[in-house]
Amino acid sequence: MLRRNFLAAAGTLIAATAASTANASAATVQGTGTTMTAGLNRLPMTAPTQFVEADGIRFAYRRFGNKNGGVPLVFLMHFLGNMDNWDPAITGGIARDREVIIFDNTGIAGTSGEVPVTIDEMARDATSFITALGLTRVDLLGFSMGGLIAQQIALDHPELVRRLVLAGTGPRSGEGMTTQTPESRAVFGKKYAHPDDLWLGVFFTPSEASQKAGQAFLKRMEARQKNRDVEVDEKKVAPAQLAAIATWGASKPDPYAYLKQIKQPVLVVNGDNDIIILTINSFILKKNLPNAELIIYPDANHGSLFQYSDSFVKSVLSFLKDRDA
Template structure:
């Protein structure tokens, strides 16, 4: 069975000339689970403990957004466009029905795929929204942690970045962060024979352009009132989801 550490990267061409990079992991039968990742993340940065565990009993597909990781093209500046890109990708690889899991920024994208995609072309069977939220809504509380953006937007992403963002500030949290950081680096040239991608805009080698694009996605999706009432947003349209949806959020964290 291919694993997060060993799976080979495949590519598919988009009509605009960009290439989607993706991987198929796990068993070959059953409805695939497609994973859509977080702010600045790439498919190389998924935790093998999660991916390989899921892939024991079903096929798993990971993909890089356009302009991110090993995919080419431009980073989108709207969640709606990122969702359209993912729906396009699924059609290009011939997946007519999938389950979809979105984490953080990927949760914004995943819900928009489910809301906006044409079910006659790509059917989202089940939806998992992890560590995420909806688009702007008048009754939604805003985060009191105003330093999150400055931490997530650093030039060089380190383990300390994620200790702040993802883990409790105690001994157990530090230990969990160290283990996680070690695992996400298990994929290497020696295990897969391929280039391993860096975090989006790591070292600002792109002058931070990709990072800015994803900042614009998240900011407009969560702060602009008009977003929630259109195909650009989800707040006023979640009732339209007629599929099973699992929401998996923590109670306390840097984003809450």
């Protein structure tokens, strides 16, 4: 009820955002994100997996794109994801203008070590990875759980972070973040003929248009044919990551006060019907961050950035472009 009432009150903002993105994303709305594999930047499909050691952890990563486009943009991954779970329409689109760095955090896929059980530890390890590359200034793009990590890095090391993009994520003690939402439990608990079909329910709404965009997204996920990342060991990774998310989401007094300490410009992005990290949490971020912009995409779930990949890339590049500090 709280979510429905909040989104109803915010209907004007959603409508305005939808109108502002409709023209830029006409192909996405009408053709449901027809970006498949034709015309994609090939760099995400061909960039070699490299390794760097930091604090006893051997991190797997890929680095590609325009090195003259400003500070690198480091991507922070979602629950149970590895490097191949990044949409090449997004990483490749951004790489035309910016240098992109994707990686597996500690204990995930090709990276060694034990999976941390707190967001604080994940942020610590991600920071160690970034500094091991010799970087002193970066932009961060965090999706879902990655957005929690991005916030913590910005808090712990404000000198390292220039700008943040937070997609499908939420604040500490956010609405519905202590445990999985009922909708999330239903999606993750369902049996699927094809395992990847799980992501159609996690990232996309049931509408025909959104599901068609989801099918295009799944095809893009198969674009990298050679030297793919190591599969995520779900039995090992899921309990640790769920514990970390639960700790982040646990109820605390004055939970959003910490957001005032994040002074960097932030772009917050979500769909209007996120069932994984409820959409209300994006409004909470916008309200409490000192310098935030908000985009809400219509008829979109947790993976709004994948459904509206063209528009999302344009918005991110605009947000980052020519604003080096």
